[in-house]
Amino acid sequence: MKWTTANLKHANYTAKHELYVGTHTGSFKHLVPASEKSPHGQSNLSDLVGLDKDSRVTSLAFGNEAQTEILLGRAKNTVELHSFAEGKSSRKSVSFTAAPIVGLARYNDKLIAGIGNGQIQSLELEADEEAEPVVITTGNQIDHLRQCAQVRNIVATGGKERQNNLKVYDLSNDGKQIFSSKNLPNDYLQLEVPVWDSDIGFVDGPSVLATCSRTGYVRLYDTRKQRRPVACFASEEHGMSFTTLVARGNFIYTGTTMGALKAFDTRRMKTHVHTYKGFTGGISDLHLDATGRYLSSASLDRYVRIHDAESTVLLYQCYVKSKATKILIRQLENEPQDSEQPEEDADLEVDNNVMENKSLKATPVDNEYEDLFDQMPTVGDSDNESEGEGETTTKQSKTKLKRKSLNQSLKIKKKKL
Structure with missing residues (x-):
């Protein structure tokens, strides 16, 4: 000062x-x-x-x-x-x-x-x-x-x-x-x-x-x-x-x-x-x-x-x-004391604090990574896919392939940089 x-x-x-x-x-x-x-x-x-x-x-x-x-x-x-x-x-x-x-x-x-x-x-x-x-x-x-x-x-x-x-x-x-x-x-x-x-x-x-x-x-x-x-x-x-x-x-x-x-x-x-x-x-x-x-x-x-x-x-x-x-x-002898809060307000404040703590502890989402993942083409599409369980298995395999290809592309970009 x-x-x-x-x-x-x-x-x-x-x-x-x-x-x-x-x-x-x-x-x-x-x-x-x-x-x-x-x-x-x-x-x-x-x-x-x-x-x-x-x-x-x-x-x-x-x-x-x-x-x-x-x-x-x-x-x-x-x-x-x-x-x-x-x-x-x-x-x-x-x-x-x-x-x-x-x-x-x-x-x-x-x-x-x-x-x-x-x-x-x-x-x-x-x-x-x-x-x-x-x-x-x-x-x-x-x-x-x-x-x-x-x-x-x-x-x-x-x-x-x-x-x-x-x-x-x-x-x-x-x-x-x-x-x-x-x-x-x-x-x-x-x-x-x-x-x-x-x-x-x-x-x-x-x-x-x-x-x-x-x-x-x-x-x-x-x-x-x-x-x-x-x-x-x-x-x-x-x-x-x-x-x-x-x-x-x-x-x-x-x-x-x-x-x-x-x-x-x-x-x-x-x-x-x-x-x-x-x-x-x-x-x-x-x-x-x-x-x-x-x-x-x-x-x-x-x-x-x-x-x-x-x-x-x-x-x-x-x-x-x-x-x-x-x-x-x-x-100072006569210190001002804080007024008591109503029970409802106190409960709301506690709930808000809990929600804030949860949001702070949650893992942050990488938006750029998710956008790249959504825009990538599907690899290994097959016309002869069965319905029901076969369809679910195919979707899971597609997701895995997408993730694998995205990770590879990110590694190549990092090497170039």
């Missing part, structure tokens, strides 16, 4: 999805690409009154495995909990002691927030408003906090400089640090390799993690083997600055500040294996659906997009009027 800035939906995109988008102005939008009437329609799920420069959406995550709760963090210390269970929506606000919020997680009855100053704060949802959160210090700065979807008591943080590199914590054990990454050896000038983990992703479990960097590298860690990365991609291109990452299976999907979306194979990290087109601005966030086939992206060019992760085809594109900073994609 050619590059375009118009709203579009691919004809082959039939999956039932809905999108939740956070923007730079602070609005929280809901889109339903599966809608037949208005696939690009948008609705605001938060109040637009009182939004300021600190209302920018900086974090968006699902609060439970059923994906019926969404956690929304902003550049200020306020977190919103949006619930969409059983077709009803509700909203609740929780305040922390510092800002900005760079990552959110939900574990049991606690809300976990990663703060830009290097803290992980934990707060009981049912606690009083005056209750102080429990603080875990990870360093002096973090860029992102990510929760493991398979083991929800595991969270990881990463930031700029060596003291804020990738770290993994166990929330069920009082926030104990269980892993800390180690930088690569010094370069050929014996200078330290710069570290900046701008985003983190768990690869189908708590033990394997992937990180990307503003300095142009993508690294893969296995906490069971070693502290240093087990695979690494380092870009030598100018301006290759990775901002966001999502991982699933053997593939890592990364977005850059220059509007490049690339996929890497963890089994061979020397170069990327896919490139997704259609962007005119930096990519701010990525998210995969439950199947891992559809890759949604938010971009600073004010568009949200959905690509096919395997074929790289652009399936959906929508203009959201503001710079999109965060995005989530999930399966």
